Amino acid sequence: MIKEILPKKIKNQKGFAATEVLVVGAVVAVIAIIGAYELGTRNNTAGKGASNKTQNATAQKVVNSPAVSANQNVLNIKEYGISVPLSSDLQGISYVAQSNPQHTLVVVDLKSDVYTTLTNKCIGATDGTPQNLAVIVKTKGQYSASQNPNVTFLKQFKDFYIANIGGSQSGKITCRDASVQADYDALFNQLNSGLQASFANATLSS
Numbered sequence: 480m481i482k483e484i485l486p487k488k489i490k491n492q493k494g495f496a497a498t499e500v501l502v503v504g505a506v507v508a509v510i511a512i513i514g515a516y517e518l519g520t521r522n523n524t525a526g527k528g529a530s531n532k533t534q535n536a537t538a539q540k541v542v543n544s545p546a547v548s549a550n551q552n553v554l555n556i557k558e559y560g561i562s563v564p565l566s567s568d569l570q571g572i573s574y575v576a577q578s579n580p581q582h583t584l585v586v587v588d589l590k591s592d593v594y595t596t597l598t599n600k601c602i603g604a605t606d607g608t609p610q611n612l613a614v615i616v617k618t619k620g621q622y623s624a625s626q627n628p629n630v631t632f633l634k635q636f637k638d639f640y641i642a643n644i645g646g647s648q649s650g651k652i653t654c655r656d657a658s659v660q661a662d663y664d665a666l667f668n669q670l671n672s673g674l675q676a677s678f679a680n681a682t683l684s685s
Contacts (some may be wrong), residue, residue, distance in 0.1 A: 531672060554677075555684060558585045559617045559641065561634075563681045568673040572612070587615040594670060601654035601663045612670055613643045613650070631671075633678035643671075 554563040558576045565572060577586045587610045598610040615633070622632050622640040624679070631643040651667055652658040 517664065556587055556615075557684070558587065559615075561636075561641070561681045562684050565677050565679050566673045568607050568669055569677060574615075576654050584616065587672070589613040589615060592671060594666060595664055597659070597663055598652070601652060601659045603655045604614055611650075613674055615641060617641055631675065633675060636683065641681065643674065643678075 485651075552565050552570075552574060554565055554574070555561075556563065556574060556576075558578075566629070569591070572589060572591050574590065575588045577588065578584075590609050591612045594612045595607070595610045598606070599608060610627070616630075617639055619639050622635050622642065627642065629644070633641045633643055650671075654663055
């Protein structure tokens with residue numbers, strides 16, 4: 480379930496622009512990683528003796544909520560019941576929640592205008608497609624690094640924890656325009672460091 484993939488040079492044989500293929504590929508990659516994360520979480524729970532119901536193998540429709548912007552210096556994620564104080568680096572951040580009627584996992588895609596602008600320049604996109612800065616998940620129970628090696632842990636609450644499955648180095652992309660790579664890498668690292676610091680100070684919404 481995450482967000483970005485490494486762009487590759489694609490030979491266009493059917494009239495599709497390389498940028499369109501990249502965008503479609505990114506969407507497929509995020510859906511696949513979300514599914515893998517949820518499956519791994521359920522398998523871990525099953526290993527602890529919890530009973531699991533048989534899952535419907537048919538793909539279910541994903542429901543997206545409207546984009547929600549930060550309120551001044553605080554991002555309130557109502558789907559998770561938490562409030563996240565934001566540093567100056569994260570001003571203007573927003574999120575879109577995705578939920579699947581068949582499952583309980585709600586995925587929050589964090590977006591930033593400045594990140595979208597630079598990322599689209601990096602991959603050569605010209606349509607202004609919003610780009611995910613991070614893919615946040617809320618999981619019941621206690622966080623275990625051994626069971627979740629591919630996620631970036633953000634915050635442990637009493638009954639659940641928050642993690643980023645689209646951040647750290649896994650979310651970075653390689654720019655088609657090499658001259659943009661240094662600026663992209665610097666912004667990516669800056670924003671993700673800010674996210675980790677902000678979520679570490681997250682609190683339950685009152």
